[in-house]
Amino acid sequence: MRLISSLLVIISLVFGSQAAFGQSGLVSGQVIKVDQSAKKITIRHGPIPKLDMAEGMTMVYAAPDPKMLTAVKAGDKVKFEIEEVNGQYRLTKIEKAK
Ligand SMILES: [Cu+2]
DSSP states (O other): OHHHHHHHHHHHHHHHHHHHHHHTTSEEEEEEEEETTTTEEEEEEOOBGGGTBOSOEEEEEEOOSHHHHHHOOTTOEEEEEEEEETTEEEEEEEEEOO
16 A cells, blocks of 8 residues: 555656646746847746746747737736757747736
8 A cells, every 4th residue: 555655756746847847938027129120029027947047037039930929918927939050049938917
């Protein structure tokens, strides 16, 4: 019985941490500026530990999808996701926060 309960603890830890990781994908922030011609969006955001951004900051992100540039405007509260490619950050997803 002890072995079974230990296994259950391990299983719940594994699944629990996966759920937490999935939720951390989207980050909250506020759009400061949308630059249509440069295809960049400036966003003020809080800490993003998984990308070594320990503190909140304002950053310029590349917006590879043109739809991103029209989906949001300066002042909007947003949820977004970014990826790092060769030291450059770019948006993989951005949407207005409800
Ligand atoms: Cu940042």
